[in-house]
Amino acid sequence: MTFIVKPKFAHPALEANALGFTHRDYEGAMSTLCAGCGHDAISASIIHACYELSLPPHRIAKLSGIGCSSKTPTYMLGQSHGFNSVHGRMPSVLTGASLANRELIYLGISGDGDTASIGLGQFAHAMRRGVDMVYICENNGVYGLTKGQFSATSDAGSKSKKGVANKDTPIDLVALAIELGATFAARSFSGDRKQLIPLVKAAFEHRGAAFIDVISPCVTFNNHEGSTKSFDYVREHNLALNALDFISPREQIEIDAAPGSTELVRMHDGSTVALKRLDDSHDIHDKPAALATLQRHHSDGQFITGLVYLDPETVTLHDRLGVAARPLNAMGEAELCPGSKALESINAALR
Amino acid sequence: MPIKAVNDFVLRFANVNGSGSASANLTFARAILRMGVPIAPRNIFPSNIQGLPTWYEVRVSGAGWLGARGGADFVVAMNPQSFDRDMAGIEPGGYLFYDSSRHIPASRFRDDIVVLGMPLTDICNAQYTDPRQRQLFKNIIYVGALAALFDIELSVLETLISEQFKSKPKLIEPNLRALRLGHEDARARFDCPIGLRVARADAVGERILVEGNQAAGLGAVYGGATVCAWYPITPSTSLAEAYENYALRYRVDRATGEKRFAFVQAEDEIAAIGMVIGAGWNGARAFTATSGPGISLMQEFFGLAYFAEIPAVVFDVQRGGPSTGMPTRTQQSDLLSAAFASHGDTKHVLLLPEGPVECFEFGALSFDLAERLQTPIFVMLDLDIGMNSHLAEPFQWDDARRYDRGKLMTATELEAGRDFARYLDVDGDGVPFRTLPGGHPNKGAYFTRGTSRDKFARYTEEANPYVENMERLLRKWETAKSLVPAAEIRNARGAADVGVVYYGSTGPAMDEALAMLAAEGFEYDAMRLRAYPFGPEVAEFLANHDRVLIVEQNRDAQMRTLLLIDFPQEAAKFVSILNYSGSPITARFIARELRAREGVARRIQEAAE
Numbered sequence: 001m002t003f004i005v006k007p008k009f010a011h012p013a014l015e016a017n018a019l020g021f022t023h024r025d026y027e028g029a030m031s032t033l034c035a036g037c038g039h040d041a042i043s044a045s046i047i048h049a050c051y052e053l054s055l056p057p058h059r060i061a062k063l064s065g066i067g068c069s070s071k072t073p074t075y076m077l078g079q080s081h082g083f084n085s086v087h088g089r090m091p092s093v094l095t096g097a098s099l100a101n102r103e104l105i106y107l108g109i110s111g112d113g114d115t116a117s118i119g120l121g122q123f124a125h126a127m128r129r130g131v132d133m134v135y136i137c138e139n140n141g142v143y144g145l146t147k148g149q150f151s152a153t154s155d156a157g158s159k160s161k162k163g164v165a166n167k168d169t170p171i172d173l174v175a176l177a178i179e180l181g182a183t184f185a186a187r188s189f190s191g192d193r194k195q196l197i198p199l200v201k202a203a204f205e206h207r208g209a210a211f212i213d214v215i216s217p218c219v220t221f222n223n224h225e226g227s228t229k230s231f232d233y234v235r236e237h238n239l240a241l242n243a244l245d246f247i248s249p250r251e252q253i254e255i256d257a258a259p260g261s262t263e264l265v266r267m268h269d270g271s272t273v274a275l276k277r278l279d280d281s282h283d284i285h286d287k288p289a290a291l292a293t294l295q296r297h298h299s300d301g302q303f304i305t306g307l308v309y310l311d312p313e314t315v316t317l318h319d320r321l322g323v324a325a326r327p328l329n330a331m332g333e334a335e336l337c338p339g340s341k342a343l344e345s346i347n348a349a350l351r
Numbered sequence: 352m353p354i355k356a357v358n359d360f361v362l363r364f365a366n367v368n369g370s371g372s373a374s375a376n377l378t379f380a381r382a383i384l385r386m387g388v389p390i391a392p393r394n395i396f397p398s399n400i401q402g403l404p405t406w407y408e409v410r411v412s413g414a415g416w417l418g419a420r421g422g423a424d425f426v427v428a429m430n431p432q433s434f435d436r437d438m439a440g441i442e443p444g445g446y447l448f449y450d451s452s453r454h455i456p457a458s459r460f461r462d463d464i465v466v467l468g469m470p471l472t473d474i475c476n477a478q479y480t481d482p483r484q485r486q487l488f489k490n491i492i493y494v495g496a497l498a499a500l501f502d503i504e505l506s507v508l509e510t511l512i513s514e515q516f517k518s519k520p521k522l523i524e525p526n527l528r529a530l531r532l533g534h535e536d537a538r539a540r541f542d543c544p545i546g547l548r549v550a551r552a553d554a555v556g557e558r559i560l561v562e563g564n565q566a567a568g569l570g571a572v573y574g575g576a577t578v579c580a581w582y583p584i585t586p587s588t589s590l591a592e593a594y595e596n597y598a599l600r601y602r603v604d605r606a607t608g609e610k611r612f613a614f615v616q617a618e619d620e621i622a623a624i625g626m627v628i629g630a631g632w633n634g635a636r637a638f639t640a641t642s643g644p645g646i647s648l649m650q651e652f653f654g655l656a657y658f659a660e661i662p663a664v665v666f667d668v669q670r671g672g673p674s675t676g677m678p679t680r681t682q683q684s685d686l687l688s689a690a691f692a693s694h695g696d697t698k699h700v701l702l703l704p705e706g707p708v709e710c711f712e713f714g715a716l717s718f719d720l721a722e723r724l725q726t727p728i729f730v731m732l733d734l735d736i737g738m739n740s741h742l743a744e745p746f747q748w749d750d751a752r753r754y755d756r757g758k759l760m761t762a763t764e765l766e767a768g769r770d771f772a773r774y775l776d777v778d779g780d781g782v783p784f785r786t787l788p789g790g791h792p793n794k795g796a797y798f799t800r801g802t803s804r805d806k807f808a809r810y811t812e813e814a815n816p817y818v819e820n821m822e823r824l825l826r827k828w829e830t831a832k833s834l835v836p837a838a839e840i841r842n843a844r845g846a847a848d849v850g851v852v853y854y855g856s857t858g859p860a861m862d863e864a865l866a867m868l869a870a871e872g873f874e875y876d877a878m879r880l881r882a883y884p885f886g887p888e889v890a891e892f893l894a895n896h897d898r899v900l901i902v903e904q905n906r907d908a909q910m911r912t913l914l915l916i917d918f919p920q921e922a923a924k925f926v927s928i929l930n931y932s933g934s935p936i937t938a939r940f941i942a943r944e945l946r947a948r949e950g951v952a953r954r955i956q957e958a959a960e
Contacts, residue, residue, distance in 0.1 A: 058796060061633070061788045074798060074810070081788035083632060084800040085625070086651050092580075092622040096629025096637060097788070099578045099613040104633075104789045122625070125618040317615075324609040328577035329634035329787065333754055335611050336575040338601035340748045346569065346597075347745040350559035 006030045018054040026051045028078040032071065038190030038216030038231075039069055039138050043076045045193050046107070046136070049200035050077065055105060061097055062107045065090040065119060068145055069111030069138035069216075077107075088119025091126035091135070095317070098131055101327040102318050105204065106133040113143050116152035116171045123173075127180040127209050132316045134203040135211045137173055138190070140218040141229035148221035159226030174308055175294045177211040178287060183311040184210035185290070187303060189234055190217070195277065195305060202307065208314030215303060237276075237302045259306070278306035285310060353465045354424050354444040355546035358388050358413030362497075362547075363423035365430045365437040369401030372429065375490035376407040377740075378515065379497060382507045383411055384560060384742070387552040391417040391859070392560075393739045393935065398585065398678045404433040413552055417706075417742055418860030419735075421937035425547055427493060429471075438464070446545060448493070448500070467541055469496055474536060478529075488529040495533025502544035504551070505534055559707075559745050563736035564640075566707035567666055568593030569746070570714020571638055572601060572612075575754050576664070578637035580615045580626035582645065585678045586734040587668035590640040620645035624652040624663070631662040632799060634759070634787040636718045638664035643672045643685050646692065653727055654693025655801045657824075660774075660783070662721035662757070665689075666714070666730045668737040671933045680933030681734035683855055684905035689729045690883055690913060696821065700831050701729045701883040705858035706736055707743040709881070713836070722757035724831055725782060733904070735856040735935040758782055762790040773797040773808040774820060781826030828884060835882035838889050841865075843874035849949070850896035854880040854910060856935060857902055863938035864945065873949055875900075880910065885917055893921045900948060902941060906931045 006029060014022040026047040031040050050060065057079035064070035066087035073082045085093040094108045108126075115123045115137045126135070141158065143149040150158075153173065154166040177185045184206040188196040196214065203210035217223050217231040227233060260279030276297060283289055290309040297304045324331075354360070366372035373394075380392045391410040397403040410420055428437045428449040438447055443463045449455070451468030460466050471492055475485040491512075498505055509527055516522040537543060568590045571579070581591040595614045602611040613630075617623035623639045630637035641649070646667055656663050669685045671677030690699055700720060702713040710732060717728040758778075760771055765786070771794065774783050783806075786795035797808040805816040853861045858879060865877060878892045893899055893914070899921065901911045908927040915922055928944040930936040 056792065058792045059789050063629075079793055079796050081786075081796050082798040082800075083629075084798065084802070085628075086655050086801060089621060089625045089652070092617065092625025093629035093632070095615070095622075096578060096580060096626035096631070096635075097633040098629075099580075099615070099626065100630040100633035100635030100637070101787075101789060121618055122622055125622060129615075318613075321613050321615070322608065322610045323613050324604065324611050328611065328613060328630075331575075331577060331611055333575065333752075336577065336602070337573055337748075338597075340750050342601060343573075343746050343748050347557075347559050350561045351557075 017051055019056060021051065021054070021057065023047065023051050025079065026057055026077055028076040029074050031075040033068060033075075034220045036219040037068070038140065038214075038218070039072050040075070041190040041193065042136065042138055042196070042214050042216055043072050045196040046200055047076050048193075049197050049204065052197070053201055053204055055204065059103075060105045060107055062109065063090050063094045063097065064109040065111070065114035067111040067114045067143070068140075068218075069109055070114055072138070073107075073109050088114050088117070089122055090114065091119065091122035091131070094133055095126055095129065095131050098133065098317065099323070100329045102132070102323065102325075103327050106131070108133050108135040110135065110137050112137060112139040112141060112151040112153040112173075116173055120152070120171070124176070124180050127177050127182045127211065129317045130181065130183065130208050130315055130320065132208055132318065133210065134200070134206075135209065136200070137211070137213045138216045139173070139213050139229070140216045140222050141227070142218050142222035144218050144221055155228040158228040159224070161221055161224055163226070165226075172294060172298060173213045174211070175291055177209075177213075178290055178309045181209070182211045182309070183208040183314040184307070185309040186211070186307045187213045187215070187305050189215045189303075189305055191231070192305065199307060206310070206314070208316050234303065276302045276304045278304055278308065282306070282308075284308065287311075352444050353446070353546045354442065356424070357548045357550050358411055358552060360411050360424040360547045361420050361422060362409045362411065362425040362427070363437070363440070364407040364427045365433050366405050366407065367430050367432070368397060368399050368403050368405040370429075370490070371487045372405075372490050373407065374515070375494050376409075378508065378511050379494045380409045381511055381560070382498070382503050383409070383549050384555055385507045385511065386504060386549055387555050388413055388549055389415045389417065389554050389558075389742050391419070391742065393419060393735070395934070396679050404430050411549060413554055415554060416859070416863040416938065418858075418863055419935040419937045420863075421939040427497070429493070435459075446547065448496070465545070467500070467545075469493070469536065469540060474532065478532065488525070491526055491529040492533035492536075495530040496537035498530075499534045499537035499543045500541060500545050500547075502548045502550070505530070555742070557745050558742050560740045560742055561707045562589065562738060562740050563704070563707050563710040563732050564590035564668060564738060565593040566710035566743070566746070567640075567704075567714040567730065567732060567737070569597050570711040571664070571718070572597045573711070573748055574636065574715030574718040576636045576638050576718060577611065578613045578615075578627065578630040578635045579639070580617050580623040580630075580637065581639050582617050582620045582623045582641065584620070584642045584645055586670055586738045587640040587642045587645070587666060590666050590668060590732075590737060594640075620648040621652065624649040624665070627663045627665075628652055628656050628661050631656070631721070636662075636664070636722070636754075638666065638718075640666040640668065642668050642670050643688070644675065646685055646688055650693045653699065654695055654697055656727045657693065657697045657699065658695070658801055659799050660725040660785070661799070662718075662725055663727040664717045664721050664730065665727055666732060669731065669733040671931075677933045679734070681856065681935055682904050682931055682933065683731070683733055683857075684907075684909065684931070685731065686883075686905070686909040687912060689731065692727075698828055698884070699727055699729055700724065700835060701731050702836065703731050703854045703881050703883070704736065705855060705879065705881075706741050708746070710736065711746045716836070719755040720831075720834060722759075723755050723782070723834060724827060725757060725785060726827070731855065733856050758784045760784045760786050760795060762795070765791040765794040771795050772806045774804065774823070775806040776823050776826065779826070780830040781823050781828070782830060783823075832884045832886050835884065835886070837886045838881055838892070839879040840888060840892055841877045843869075843876050845874055847874050847876045848897040849875050850892055850899045851875045851877045851902060851945070852880065852892075852899055852910070852914075853877070853902040855904075857904060857941075860936050860938045860941055861902065864941035867938060867942045868945060873945070875945070883913055885914070889914075890918060893918050893924070897924065898926060899924045900926050900928055900945065902928045902936070904930050904936050
């Protein structure tokens, strides 16, 4: 809640990372999302990943679109500049920011409505351009702020809170990202911190467009029986090998899965979701295999989680454009203005 | 009687799009310029790649009038599709030059014009076997013929052709041969020169011939723009491309090949402006070039940039609207959609260049204004300015000039303990300080959002902070009035009770119209608006005249609407003169309309007395 100010004090025994920052230095304002929202768990994982990587907080730029997910940059990385832009357009704003200063670390936060519906075009083009960023889609299959409409990632047959079944084909953002040229594509579950934190860390260390689709159940509008994004449904259909933590209603659901396991996740309302964790037999460098794996498990009603595809040989947007190593926003007249002498010859050529 | 004129006529080429005529026509126009005679060339072209009619008009004006005049004294009719229409457009006593290879019955020709038939196709077929050569050299042959008809120095054309094919020297000789072939044939066939003649003069001076888009793109390079994100759209495409071409010449490190600019063709106009805003937020000077449909698509982002206070520059090369409208015709019809772009209470700064010189100057200045005011700046060109070549004073740049980065609080200042609040009006001018991402380790970070917030950039939905913020934006608007280019005012020799208001590409035609009317004894004060919001000089001008004629190139009198909002007390004085045909406004049209209004006004006055 915005009227609750987060206390500043920290436990004196809090460990500092290589830069001397504690976990608290990566936190943001108090979340205003619903209690138990999967998005808060994702924020916590991002905070933890940044802390463990010892990223300088002020060198991270966090950008988002509009929606519940896009509110979360406020709740993390309080020392970083943030930009809550317009619906579905975070990719272009982030691309522009990246062009202005290639030295910062770019974190884009979006949701399934923001990415798969209104912003599908921008998502697609940011991936194919190889913008150097971590792009996290907090995917709950529902429009939360407008109270429960389907999104384009809602599975066919999944029911809304009002009991209406979705008839349209869902978009698999991970498959799409791979198809479009993302060089790092992963899927995880908001409650699986053991899997998500290393994935976020790996994404930050990846040079190029890194995409993580994080299934994040909506406790309020998409956590009922019949929904395929509810905690329970995801648990039941997640291909991941693991034992679960106990989940009490209205607390964040966490799982702790081993590679290769399939976990049926019980949701707040009693339904379940299946998540399958990819095991070592999955070749993350094989693009056609990655796409086939996604397809195969999806037709089995399972979400595979983990790093689905990785191409370490990336060519980023900056490489393609041949932009100077020095940030463009640091350049002044001497580097940018051709001056009056050059103008004389330009004039002469126009006579 | 055939028209007789020296250095004062309009020649119109009627061609088929894609027939290679454009470069031959340009060579012809440049030859006149090289003889020291001012010209005003204009392209009239369809939204088409190949096959449809296209026209190229060269106004030859020893007096230096550069606006469109209207009518044609000489037509080179090379397109059978538009032949009848082209002939109909000739002034009485004018000349028709056509390809007489195919017989046209005498009854089809007007009897009040001079008809000059030359069997161009037959000549080409006799000389060349390759169909492509027959087509291309036909163009050069008629240029040679025109040189004879107008008494243009052949040596000037020969030099131009040699320069044009400098990189392909093999082509020089065949082109020169075609040129001379046409010249000799015309001299044998017609009584050369005809009544219309070009005589060497010294009226061009140091001036250059350049398109507005090219000038604006160059202005962006000089103004320090480092990020250009754009989406192709007529008639703005050549602006982005000119920026890239000049940047490739002047912004590439010779040793490493590194570029000191980023040029991104976006997937649509929304992404283009998104990139510009992202780059502006992060401290780069960024711009996009677009036209009406692009402005429509970018609306939501303009509201964000206005409200979140992010510098951005938008070059809007206006074309005929609404919808796809007339993509290859000119209008000034985006004023309102740019001035109030986006939902909610928004107002945006518009700069209104008259021609290439101001396209260059405003092109550079816009980046200073965008950063000083932390808001989008719209540079409003139109197709006539942007895509036609204009004779213009040479570009100038003062090397002592420094970029105005506006209120940018540095990490050093933050470290020294300077207070930072993103939306606090520290100086009373409505413009707050900003910081750039990545500057200071623990000071100056803030959250940018399109939702309402307090002075410290914290989200709030409370009424007071919202209202205070909206009012601060109005103070910033007042500040903008003192920073934008002031209107240019010219006073009549005597006291004039009628004032004429105009802007943008209407300028050259207005200059001529005012001179024409002055010669007839009608004197007007004139004000050329160069920016929105309006400065105090605009209020004064309106207050000081009994009638104000506002000349625009749109249907709905959009500038009048802007003036009415700021000066409702002057409403009764306003009379609109509007041209929205898609063709550039002409001096003849303005003069005729002014005469008519003046006549009406005098009758009213007489009746009152």
